[in-house]
Amino acid sequence: MNTAQKTFNAKSAVMFDVDNTLTPPRRPLEQEMAAALKRLPIPFFLTAGSDFRLVAEQVVEPLHRFGYRGSFDAFVCNGTTRYRCDFSGEPSMKLIERFEMRAHVGDERFQQLVQIIERTLAMPEFQLPLPMRIIGDRIVDRISMINVIPIGRPRERLGDDAYANRAFFKEYDEHTGFRRRLLKHLREECVRFSLEEIRVFLAGETSFDVVVRGYDKSYSVRSLLDHGFERLWFLGDALFEGGNDAVVSDFIKGWQSANSCPVEAIQVNDWKDTLKTLHTLKLL
Numbered sequence: 001m002n003t004a005q006k007t008f009n010a011k012s013a014v015m016f017d018v019d020n021t022l023t024p025p026r027r028p029l030e031q032e033m034a035a036a037l038k039r040l041p042i043p044f045f046l047t048a049g050s051d052f053r054l055v056a057e058q059v060v061e062p063l064h065r066f067g068y069r070g071s072f073d074a075f076v077c078n079g080t081t082r083y084r085c086d087f088s089g090e091p092s093m094k095l096i097e098r099f100e101m102r103a104h105v106g107d108e109r110f111q112q113l114v115q116i117i118e119r120t121l122a123m124p125e126f127q128l129p130l131p132m133r134i135i136g137d138r139i140v141d142r143i144s145m146i147n148v149i150p151i152g153r154p155r156e157r158l159g160d161d162a163y164a165n166r167a168f169f170k171e172y173d174e175h176t177g178f179r180r181r182l183l184k185h186l187r188e189e190c191v192r193f194s195l196e197e198i199r200v201f202l203a204g205e206t207s208f209d210v211v212v213r214g215y216d217k218s219y220s221v222r223s224l225l226d227h228g229f230e231r232l233w234f235l236g237d238a239l240f241e242g243g244n245d246a247v248v249s250d251f252i253k254g255w256q257s258a259n260s261c262p263v264e265a266i267q268v269n270d271w272k273d274t275l276k277t278l279h280t281l282k283l284l
Contacts, residue, residue, distance in 0.1 A: 014278075015044070015224070015235070018047075018055055019205075019237075026204070049077070049244050050077075052081070073096070077142045081098040101143065104215070112195070113210070116189045120186055121148075123185075125181070126182055135151065135161065136154035137152060137155065138153075145211045187200050196213075202238060218248055234263060234265045235268050236266075
């Protein structure tokens with residue numbers, strides 16, 4: 001019998017990253033994935049780097065539109081802000097808890113961090129060549145974290161120009177290692193200015209997540225374990241070194257107990273790979 005089947009009677013759940021795990025990059029949920037979520041025999045949770053506005057745009061609204069009528073929690077802003085989404089009756093999306101980065105580190109250190117990011121983006125070696133353009137905000141304070149987008153992010157839904165800009169950036173990044181170089185510099189600057197509690201990760205295809213150590217996606221995992229879940233599967237596309245899902249792998253590696261860690265992290269390549277993985281786990 002498959003491991004997943006053995007533990008259905010225990011309190012089990014599956015956790016999903018959003019971008020490029022449940023959805024195509026920065027695109028809405030596909031109907032096939034919505035149907036899969038409706039068929040899951042155990043609860044599911046979202047654990048996204050994005051804020052709730054983007055997660056609602058990509059997953060929550062399409063899921064309701066495709067006929068999902070259950071409930072789930074969305075851990076957004078790298079897992080540290082939690083919303084309860086209930087579609088069993090009149091649609092309800094309620095804020096449950098939120099970590100505040102500025103209050104935690106202090107206003108002075110927060111401003112110092114923002115200045116480090118601004119100086120880095122202004123450096124000659126991190127200027128983007130044409131045809132790329134900066135469209136929208138490059139530094140976004142998401143209360144629980146900071147998101148850094150070298151090409152910018154429009155406040156409205158992405159249009160054709162923004163999607164084309166993303167495609168140019170993605171190709172440029174793959175050929176030059178732009179984000180890896182910028183990531184290395186930001187991490188070094190945080191150490192140089194004694195901001196050791198700050199962690200920087202690659203996020204999605206175009207951005208970086210800047211978080212407080214421990215207040216990252218491992219926070220959502222710890223929260224569910226603290227609430228009595230006995231078996232968790234975490235599916236994400238960024239479990240690699242430097243990715244914002246990698247903290248879940250670190251959590252598993254650092255597990256200290258006589259019992260084996262109840263969390264399994266599974267790398268996926270895209271939303272179609274996620275569907276295959278759910279079938280492999282016998283969750284569909």
